[in-house]
Structure formats: C-alpha cells, structure tokens
Amino acid sequence: MEKDERKVKILIAKPGLDGHDRGAKVVARALRDSGFEVIYTGLHQSLDQIVHAAMEEDVDGIGLSILSGAHMYIFPTLIEKLKEQGLDDIVVFGGGIIPTDDIPKLKEAGVKQIFLPGTALEEIIEWVRENVKPRAVSL
Amino acid sequence: MAVETKTKGGIFEEEKLEEVSEAQREWEEGPLKKEVARHPERKDRFSTISDLEIKRLYTPRDIPDFDYMKDLNFPGCYPYTRGVHTTMYRGRLWTMRQFAGFGTPEQTNERYKYLLSIGQTGLSMAFDFPTLYGRDSDDPMSRGEVGKCGVAVDTLRDFEIIFEGIPMDKVTTSMTINPPAIVLLAMYIVAAEKQGVSQDKIGGTVQNDMLKEFIAQKTWIYPPLPSLRLVRDIVVYCTHHVPKWNTISISGYHIREAGSTAVQELAFTIADGIEYVKMGIEAGLDVDAFAPRYSFFFDSHMDFFEEIAKMRAARRMWARIMREKFGAKNPRSWWMRFHTQTAGCSLTAQQPLNNIVRTAIEALAAVLGGTQSLHTNSMDETWALPTEEAVTVALRTQQIIAYETGVANTIDPLGGSYFIEALTNEMEEKAWEYINKIEDLGGIIPAIDAGYPQKEITEAAFRYQQQLEAKEKLIVGVNEYIMPGEELPIEILKVDPEVERVQFERLDEVKKRRSSERVKSLLDDLRDAAADEKENLMPIIIDLVREYATIGEIMGAMKEVFGEYRDPGYF
Structure with missing residues (x-):
C-alpha cells in the first residue's frame, strides 16, 4: 500500500547540560513554519530521554544542538543508543560549535550532517527536506 | 510605576x-x-x-x-x-577583567597567573557545565563536559589549587555562577580563610x-521560589x-x-x-x-x-x-x-x-x-x-x-x-x-x-x-x-579529555581523606534547614565546604527538599 504523505516529524533536542538554546529554537521554529512537525524537548535532556522521546513520538529525524564542546561524546553515544533500540533509520543531524576537524569523525560515527554557525535557515530546511523522509511505520 | x-x-x-x-x-x-x-x-x-x-x-x-x-x-x-563616578576614567580606568577558566584547577591557576602577569586587573572565573549545574565531575550527566567550558570544581580542594599563589586579599574575583552560587561563594570564603584572609577582607562578585x-x-536546578531563596540567603549573609x-x-x-x-x-x-x-x-x-x-x-x-x-x-x-x-x-x-x-x-x-x-x-x-x-x-x-x-x-x-x-x-x-x-x-x-x-x-x-x-x-x-x-x-x-572554501586560519584550543580522569581521581582521594560521617550529618542538617524557609543556609554550607563536601552532595541534598524545575520549552 502506498504510504500517504504524512508530515515529516523532527525532534529538536538539547542534550546534556548546555543551556544555549537560541539556535535550537530558531531552527525548530523555522522547520515548523516550513511544514514539518517539530517536537522540541526543552533543555537538559539525557540521551536516554531523547531516545525515549524519539520512540514515543515516532520521529523521522533528530537534530541535536551542542555548543558546549561535548559533541564527540554525545553524538556517537546517541547513535549507539538508537541502534540498541532498533531506531537506526532515524536520521541524526546537528549543529553548534563544532571544530571542522571533528566533522569527518562525527560523520563516520553516523551523523548525517553538521551545520556550523552562520548557516542559513533555508539551507537547513532544504537539507532536511531532501534527506529526512517518513520512516516505514513499524507496527 | x-x-x-x-x-x-x-x-x-x-x-x-x-x-x-x-x-x-x-x-x-x-x-x-x-x-x-x-x-x-x-x-x-x-x-x-x-x-x-x-x-x-x-x-x-x-x-x-x-x-x-x-x-x-x-x-x-x-x-x-x-x-557614576565624579572623574570617571580620568581618575581610574575601568577594570580589565577577562573571563577565564578551563580544564583542571591546575591549568586554570596557570592561566590566571598568566593573565595577572600581562596586566589584567581582576579575575573572572568560568566554570564547566557540571559545576554550573551543581553536579560532580563523576555524575552521569557530566559525561563529556568536565573541564570543557570552564574549570571543573568538585570540592574545596579544587579552589585551593586554583588560588594557589594568588593573594586573595589583593585580587578581586568575579564568579559566573548561579544556582550553586552559595556553594562556590562558601568555597571562596574558606579558601581565603586558609590563606589567612578573613571574609570581611575579600572582594568580588557572584552572579547569583x-x-x-x-x-x-536557562541554568536552573530548583523552581523559581527556592532558587530566589538561595539568592536571598547570599544577600543577607x-x-x-x-x-x-x-x-x-x-x-x-x-x-x-x-x-x-x-x-x-x-x-x-x-x-x-x-x-x-x-x-x-x-x-x-x-x-x-x-x-x-x-x-x-x-x-x-x-x-x-x-x-x-x-x-x-x-x-x-x-x-x-x-x-x-x-x-x-x-x-x-x-x-x-x-x-x-x-x-x-x-x-x-x-x-x-x-x-x-x-x-x-x-x-x-x-x-x-x-x-x-x-x-x-x-x-x-x-x-x-x-x-x-x-x-x-x-x-x-x-x-x-x-x-x-x-x-x-x-x-x-x-x-x-x-x-x-x-x-x-x-x-x-x-x-x-x-x-x-x-x-x-x-x-x-x-x-x-x-x-x-x-x-x-x-x-x-x-x-x-x-x-x-x-x-x-x-x-x-x-x-x-563570504569567502568560499574558507579554511580555518587560526589555531584553536582543545581541552584534554584527560581532565575528566584527573578530576575523578582527585574527587576519590578527597572523599577518602575527609570525615564522611561529619559530612553526612551536616547534609542532614542542611536538609532540615532547607525545609525551613526562614533559615539562612549560608553558614551550614560554609561548614559543609570546610569538611570537603562535594558540590553535588550539597546541591543534591537541597534538591530533595526543593524539587527540580523543568523547561517549558517555548519556541
């Protein structure tokens, strides 16, 4: 049966203790205004809470915002935890203060894309539109 | 109005x-x-x-x-x-105060001494995320964050190291710290006391x-009312x-x-x-x-x-x-x-x-x-x-x-x-x-x-x-x-992941050497005092710090009484 055109569902999350939420909120709002269904978990989420929310809400993509320097721990650990739950088809992307040297390592760990400061919202929206598709419904 | x-x-x-x-x-x-x-x-x-x-x-x-x-x-x-001043900068220039701190207390001590040596006139402490949220370096939520955005502080021991060789009666210090301000201020007071500087002689600022x-x-722990009670306790003390x-x-x-x-x-x-x-x-x-x-x-x-x-x-x-x-x-x-x-x-x-x-x-x-x-x-x-x-x-x-x-x-x-x-x-x-x-x-x-x-x-x-x-x-x-294909032209600082291990070890050692019984009984007193809105918590927190209680223990005990605040997440 052909899947109907349901809205792509994106979880925007702020993992860990980092409180810089300006970027996450601007991106969440821009995605919502562009027709995506957006869930923003609020600050100070543990990775288990993020995985739980992704499962509960049945999201198609997770965007993490990290400005604290903890990205080399957080991204790979999240991807590991998603795998454990059989959620490895969720597209993981992110943004924040991330040195360019770290980007190839993050991609190798399974992060689909990293957006650096100064990225146009339009570019993020376009990327999400092209790269995050509705996941097969797992019933 | x-x-x-x-x-x-x-x-x-x-x-x-x-x-x-x-x-x-x-x-x-x-x-x-x-x-x-x-x-x-x-x-x-x-x-x-x-x-x-x-x-x-x-x-x-x-x-x-x-x-x-x-x-x-x-x-x-x-x-x-x-x-606000009659002669403004003709009398005295503004204080040049660079916010700094990273990695271990030793590294931060070194950076502070460097800043003072090049003509900076006051210190301004940056703490890492676990410290800002009143968590110990070995708390699960602290993973990946220890020493990253500022210096890691777990106990008074860390403060003693940070201020080693820095005269606390001469330097004023601004601490960017909010929910656990009461703990860090207590550490500053006791660290100064150990240098022989009494609390009426120290100068500085807590953001608080x-x-x-x-x-x-968005650096919060407790709901607004108990949070403000701690602000008040600092002001009154x-x-x-x-x-x-x-x-x-x-x-x-x-x-x-x-x-x-x-x-x-x-x-x-x-x-x-x-x-x-x-x-x-x-x-x-x-x-x-x-x-x-x-x-x-x-x-x-x-x-x-x-x-x-x-x-x-x-x-x-x-x-x-x-x-x-x-x-x-x-x-x-x-x-x-x-x-x-x-x-x-x-x-x-x-x-x-x-x-x-x-x-x-x-x-x-x-x-x-x-x-x-x-x-x-x-x-x-x-x-x-x-x-x-x-x-x-x-x-x-x-x-x-x-x-x-x-x-x-x-x-x-x-x-x-x-x-x-x-x-x-x-x-x-x-x-x-x-x-x-x-x-x-x-x-x-x-x-x-x-x-x-x-x-x-x-x-x-x-x-x-x-x-x-x-x-x-x-x-x-x-x-x-825009410069297309721009390469990063400058050197950037990387915080050594070893910091985490160094902090874990120090924390363990401090815990081994202190009187855990004394800490435990003071933490019980703190819970009781926290439950009574009229009590000022500063004196008991100073006592706890002196006994090398950790920031996580102190903030955690109050959390049991005050509860936690959750982000409403407006966007």
Missing part, C-alpha cells in the same frame, strides 16, 4: 527651536529633496540591529525638553547619566541572578559578614545573547533588579544596607550608538527607581555600577580575524557608555575556548582603547549629542513600556511563569534571523562578503 521619566521645558528657547524647525523644513524641501531625487538613499528604512528606526538627522527638535540638570547633571551626580536564568540563560562582596550581578548579558533587542535587555534587567530590591526589603534589610552591593552586567553589541544610549539610559532609570520608588537615601544605592562583556553572539565562525575588529568596536561602545569593568571576547570563541594568543589580543584591545585613543580623556564625550540624547530617551521610554507591562502581570516572577519575557526574546531572535536571511541585516563573512 510612579517614577518621573519626562521633563518639560528644557534649556532650549522656544523661538530658537522654532527657528530650527523652520530651517529644517526648508532643508528638507530644498536640498534634501533634490539630492534624494538624484541619488536615492541606500535603503528606505534605517534601523539599529534591534530594529529600532533611526532618523536621517537629529537636531534640537528631537530633544525639545532637554533639561541638562534633570536629564544628565554632572558625573557622580544624580541621576548619573554621565557616569536566578531571574535571568529562567528568562534567558554578605550584608552582615562579607561587606565588600557584590552579592548579585543583575545580568542583561544573557538576555541579549539569547536574542533580545537592546530595549528588552534593558527592560528585563531592570525588572529583575526591582524584584531583587523588593526581595532584600522583604528579608528585613534596610535598602541602603544591601542595594549598594548590587551590580549589573550588560552586553555590548555591534550597534554602537544604541549600546551607548542603552547604558546611559540604564543608569538614569536605576537612579530614579532607587530614589523615587524605593526611597533609598544612600547615593551608592542609586548608582548603577556595571560590568560589560562584548557580544559573543556577534562573533562569526567565518573569517575569525574579523572578530578582533568587532570586539574593538563593542569595547569602545562600553567605554563610551561608562562601564566599570570590561571583558573583551577573543577572536576564536565561536570555535572553542580562547588560546593564550587570542586572549592576549583581546586584552590588548582594551589597553589600546585606554591608552592610545584618547577616549578616556573626558567624561561621557557623547553627552549632549542630539542623536545620543534622543536615543537615550527613546530607550528609556520603550523600556518603561515593558516594565509597566511586567508590573501589570504582577511583577517579573508571574511574568516568567506566564512565559512573557521568554516569548518576547524568542520572537526577537527569530525576527533578526529572518532579517539576516532576507539580507535586510548584513554580517560580513556570513551573509555577505
């Missing part, structure tokens, strides 16, 4: 103003019209970075009621528009501004025992960095200040006993004149509020003393050397705005904590402004400019609209509960982002003058 903001009948004569009006009409109808027809202006509408419309030209018509004595007066005189945490920075300590640094900085406009920064900060004054009075203190130890902290963003006007307006508003609304008698209660930091959010990851220029301009605005102390950001801070070279350039920027430009030769050099005075008035009027709205909501706490300032800021941040996308506002190197 019954605070007089407008004056009628200024220093300009009515006929002279009429003359100006007439001449202006002629100018507009004549040469201006012709010029604009031939060469249209670059834009239809000129506005500040906060989207406040700016006119082509300002004349006495824009400040028709300008009353020098009422609006400005002399430096060091009410309402302090021109500065929880209201702006709920509004903008210091008023009696640590007289040279600045008990709250009422901060607009984080409000602005979260995306607010300049007016919102001004308004929400002053609204927070009003609440803290009420708090002190409700705690039974005389307003003149504690208000002089409140200080402020503003952002200095890229829109040069808007920032200067904001700082001038802030001083005038606070003086009027303190004298007229709260009836303070001591002129020091009327003073708005403030620290300024250049705008981190104005720096770009692209072409980072340009950030030196941005920071210099912002620093100049802070100086012309009459700041008491200043932090200049380093060019590489959109990438990481600054390298030693980058912080040196940042400090040198302040020294160049102080010693080479001549701007510190005279007081408030822009005072009397038609534009600056009109803009100062406008900032004040618009800020009052917000403050009155907040008063209508029942004060800043109910306003925060209703999400009012949070939503206003989120809205402003989004609007600005849209203006960037539409290129109505430009950022060089980001949405214009």
Whole structure:
C-alpha cells in the first residue's frame, strides 16, 4: 500500500547540560513554519530521554544542538543508543560549535550532517527536506 | 510605576527651536529633496540591529525638553547619566577583567597567573557545565563536559589549587555562577580563610541572578521560589559578614545573547533588579544596607550608538527607581555600577580575524557608555575556548582603547549629542513600556511563569534571523562578503579529555581523606534547614565546604527538599 504523505516529524533536542538554546529554537521554529512537525524537548535532556522521546513520538529525524564542546561524546553515544533500540533509520543531524576537524569523525560515527554557525535557515530546511523522509511505520 | 521619566521645558528657547524647525523644513524641501531625487538613499528604512528606526538627522527638535540638570547633571551626580563616578576614567580606568577558566584547577591557576602577569586587573572565573549545574565531575550527566567550558570544581580542594599563589586579599574575583552560587561563594570564603584572609577582607562578585536564568540563560536546578531563596540567603549573609562582596550581578548579558533587542535587555534587567530590591526589603534589610552591593552586567553589541544610549539610559532609570520608588537615601544605592562583556553572539565562525575588529568596536561602545569593568571576547570563541594568543589580543584591545585613543580623556564625550540624547530617551521610554507591562502581570516572577519575557526574546531572535536571511541585516563573512572554501586560519584550543580522569581521581582521594560521617550529618542538617524557609543556609554550607563536601552532595541534598524545575520549552 502506498504510504500517504504524512508530515515529516523532527525532534529538536538539547542534550546534556548546555543551556544555549537560541539556535535550537530558531531552527525548530523555522522547520515548523516550513511544514514539518517539530517536537522540541526543552533543555537538559539525557540521551536516554531523547531516545525515549524519539520512540514515543515516532520521529523521522533528530537534530541535536551542542555548543558546549561535548559533541564527540554525545553524538556517537546517541547513535549507539538508537541502534540498541532498533531506531537506526532515524536520521541524526546537528549543529553548534563544532571544530571542522571533528566533522569527518562525527560523520563516520553516523551523523548525517553538521551545520556550523552562520548557516542559513533555508539551507537547513532544504537539507532536511531532501534527506529526512517518513520512516516505514513499524507496527 | 510612579517614577518621573519626562521633563518639560528644557534649556532650549522656544523661538530658537522654532527657528530650527523652520530651517529644517526648508532643508528638507530644498536640498534634501533634490539630492534624494538624484541619488536615492541606500535603503528606505534605517534601523539599529534591534530594529529600532533611526532618523536621517537629529537636531534640537528631537530633544525639545532637554533639561541638562534633570536629564544628565554632572558625573557622580544624580541621576548619573554621565557616569557614576565624579572623574570617571580620568581618575581610574575601568577594570580589565577577562573571563577565564578551563580544564583542571591546575591549568586554570596557570592561566590566571598568566593573565595577572600581562596586566589584567581582576579575575573572572568560568566554570564547566557540571559545576554550573551543581553536579560532580563523576555524575552521569557530566559525561563529556568536565573541564570543557570552564574549570571543573568538585570540592574545596579544587579552589585551593586554583588560588594557589594568588593573594586573595589583593585580587578581586568575579564568579559566573548561579544556582550553586552559595556553594562556590562558601568555597571562596574558606579558601581565603586558609590563606589567612578573613571574609570581611575579600572582594568580588557572584552572579547569583536566578531571574535571568529562567528568562534567558536557562541554568536552573530548583523552581523559581527556592532558587530566589538561595539568592536571598547570599544577600543577607554578605550584608552582615562579607561587606565588600557584590552579592548579585543583575545580568542583561544573557538576555541579549539569547536574542533580545537592546530595549528588552534593558527592560528585563531592570525588572529583575526591582524584584531583587523588593526581595532584600522583604528579608528585613534596610535598602541602603544591601542595594549598594548590587551590580549589573550588560552586553555590548555591534550597534554602537544604541549600546551607548542603552547604558546611559540604564543608569538614569536605576537612579530614579532607587530614589523615587524605593526611597533609598544612600547615593551608592542609586548608582548603577556595571560590568560589560562584548557580544559573543556577534562573533562569526567565518573569517575569525574579523572578530578582533568587532570586539574593538563593542569595547569602545562600553567605554563610551561608562562601564566599570570590561571583558573583551577573543577572536576564536565561536570555535572553542580562547588560546593564550587570542586572549592576549583581546586584552590588548582594551589597553589600546585606554591608552592610545584618547577616549578616556573626558567624561561621557557623547553627552549632549542630539542623536545620543534622543536615543537615550527613546530607550528609556520603550523600556518603561515593558516594565509597566511586567508590573501589570504582577511583577517579573508571574511574568516568567506566564512565559512573557521568554516569548518576547524568542520572537526577537527569530525576527533578526529572518532579517539576516532576507539580507535586510548584513554580517560580513556570513551573509555577505563570504569567502568560499574558507579554511580555518587560526589555531584553536582543545581541552584534554584527560581532565575528566584527573578530576575523578582527585574527587576519590578527597572523599577518602575527609570525615564522611561529619559530612553526612551536616547534609542532614542542611536538609532540615532547607525545609525551613526562614533559615539562612549560608553558614551550614560554609561548614559543609570546610569538611570537603562535594558540590553535588550539597546541591543534591537541597534538591530533595526543593524539587527540580523543568523547561517549558517555548519556541
């Protein structure tokens, strides 16, 4: 049966203790205004809470915002935890203060894309539109 | 709110103003019209970075009621528009205070000694995220964050190392710390005591501004009311025992960095200040006993004149509020003393050397705005904590402004400019609209509960982002003058992941050596005291710190009593 055109569902999350939420909120709002269904978990989420929310809400993509320097721990650990739950088809992307040297390592760990400061919202929206598709419904 | 903001009948004569009006009409109808027809202006509408419309030209018509004595007066005189000190920078320059700290206490001690050796005049401590949230380095939520954004602190032992060889009776220290401010201040007091410096001799600042945490920075642990109770306990304790300590640094900085406009920064900060004054009075203190130890902290963003006007307006508003609304008698209660930091959010990851220029301009605005102390950001801070070279350039920027430009030769050099005075008035009027709205909501706490300032800021941040996308506002190197395929041209600092292991080991060792029984019984006392709203928790926390209780143990014990705050997540 052909899947109907349901809205792509994106979880925007702020993992860990980092409180810089300006970027996450601007991106969440821009995605919502562009027709995506957006869930923003609020600050100070543990990775288990993020995985739980992704499962509960049945999201198609997770965007993490990290400005604290903890990205080399957080991204790979999240991807590991998603795998454990059989959620490895969720597209993981992110943004924040991330040195360019770290980007190839993050991609190798399974992060689909990293957006650096100064990225146009339009570019993020376009990327999400092209790269995050509705996941097969797992019933 | 019954605070007089407008004056009628200024220093300009009515006929002279009429003359100006007439001449202006002629100018507009004549040469201006012709010029604009031939060469249209670059834009239809000129506005500040906060989207406040700016006119082509300002004349006495824009400040028709300008009353020098009422609006400005002399430096060091009410309402302090021109500065809180009589001679301002001719007497003493601002304090050059660079915010620093990273990795282990040893590394931070080394960086502080370096900063003092190159001419910095005060310390400003940056803590890592676990410390900011009152968690130990070995807490599961701390993983990946230890020592990253600042120095890791678990127990008094870390403070002893950070201040080793730094005379705590001579150096003043500003600590950017909020929910666990009470613990870190206790550590500072005990570390000084171990150097033989008693608490009445130490000087410094704790940020201790929880209201702006709920509004903008989002470093919270407990719900607003118990959070404010800890703020109060610090204010009351210091008023009696640590007289040279600045008990709250009422901060607009984080409000602005979260995306607010300049007016919102001004308004929400002053609204927070009003609440803290009420708090002190409700705690039974005389307003003149504690208000002089409140200080402020503003952002200095890229829109040069808007920032200067904001700082001038802030001083005038606070003086009027303190004298007229709260009836303070001591002129020091009327003073708005403030620290300024250049705008981190104005720096770009692209072409980072340009950030030196941005920071210099912002620093100049802070100086012309009459700041008491200043932090200049380093060019590489959109990438990481600054390298030693980058912080040196940042400090040198302040020294160049102080010693080479001549701007510190005279007081408030822009005072009397038609534009600056009109803009100062406008900032004040618009800020009052917000403050009155907040008063209508029942004060800043109910306003925060209703999400009012949070939503206003989120809205402003989004609007600005849209203006960037539409290129109505430009950022060089980001949405214009982009360098394609740009490589990162500068060295960046990496914090050694070993820090985590070093902190774990030290924490273990400290725990082995202390009397755990004594800590446990004091933690029980703390829980009991926390449950009684009237108790001041400072003395018992000082005792706990002296016994090497960890920050996580102390904050955790109070969490059992106070509960936790959850992010409403407005977007």
